Amino acid sequence: MMKKPCKHKGKKVLLVEGKNDCHVVLALCEHFKLPETFGIFECENDDGVLKRLNAMILQPDPPETIGIILDADDSEATGRWQQIQHKIRDHEYIFPDQPDVDGTILEENSDKPTIGVWLMPDNRKPGMLEDFLMEMAETNALDAASQCVDIAKEKDLCTFKSSHLSKAVIHTYLAWQDEPGRPLGQAITAHALKPDTPTATLFVKWLHTLFT
Numbered sequence: 001m002m003k004k005p006c007k008h009k010g011k012k013v014l015l016v017e018g019k020n021d022c023h024v025v026l027a028l029c030e031h032f033k034l035p036e037t038f039g040i041f042e043c044e045n046d047d048g049v050l051k052r053l054n055a056m057i058l059q060p061d062p063p064e065t066i067g068i069i070l071d072a073d074d075s076e077a078t079g080r081w082q083q084i085q086h087k088i089r090d091h092e093y094i095f096p097d098q099p100d101v102d103g104t105i106l107e108e109n110s111d112k113p114t115i116g117v118w119l120m121p122d123n124r125k126p127g128m129l130e131d132f133l134m135e136m137a138e139t140n141a142l143d144a145a146s147q148c149v150d151i152a153k154e155k156d157l158c159t160f161k162s163s164h165l166s167k168a169v170i171h172t173y174l175a176w177q178d179e180p181g182r183p184l185g186q187a188i189t190a191h192a193l194k195p196d197t198p199t200a201t202l203f204v205k206w207l208h209t210l211f212t
Contacts, residue, residue, distance in 0.1 A: 008039020023185025103206025
C-alpha cells in the first residue's frame, strides 16, 4: 500500500473531500475486490475538490479519468450538480439535466479527461457520506442511536449543526460497537458497518465502470 494512499497523482484519480471519504472508498474497494486501477486524492473540502478538478482539466498533460465524490449536503443533488456545471462550464462537457442515479460519467470527445461524478448519498437526496453509511448500520441499533441523539437535542445538550445530524447518529451508533469509535473506513473493514447495500453496490459499480 502507498505511504500516502489519499494523495494519489496518477492518470486515473478519484477526488474526495476528506480523509474519511478516502478511507471509506478504500474499505469498499477492498470488500468488493475492485481492481486497483485508480488512486484517491483527498482535497480537504468540497471547494478543494472543484478547484482541483478544474486545475487538472487545464493542465498540459491531464489525467485520463477523474472521478469526484461530493456531498449533496442540505440541498437536493441537483443544486450541487449545477455548482459542478458552473465550475467546469468552459470545458465543453455535455451535462444531462440531472445527475444519473447510478453515478454520472461525462465523456468529452477531444483530449480532455473522462469525468465521473457521485453525489453523496445516492445522487438524488440531500445528505453526505454519513447518510450513505447509515444504510450499512443494523436497523434497530441505528434507530436507538437516533433516539439517543433526539433526547440529547431535547435536553439542549447538543451543539452540532442540524445539517450534521447524520454525523451525530452514525458516530453514536459506532460508539456502541466493538471497538467503540472506530474511524468510518475501519468500521466497514471490521463489519460494524456492513457494505452489501444497494447504494454501496451501485457506487462500486460506478467506480468500476469509470476506471476500467
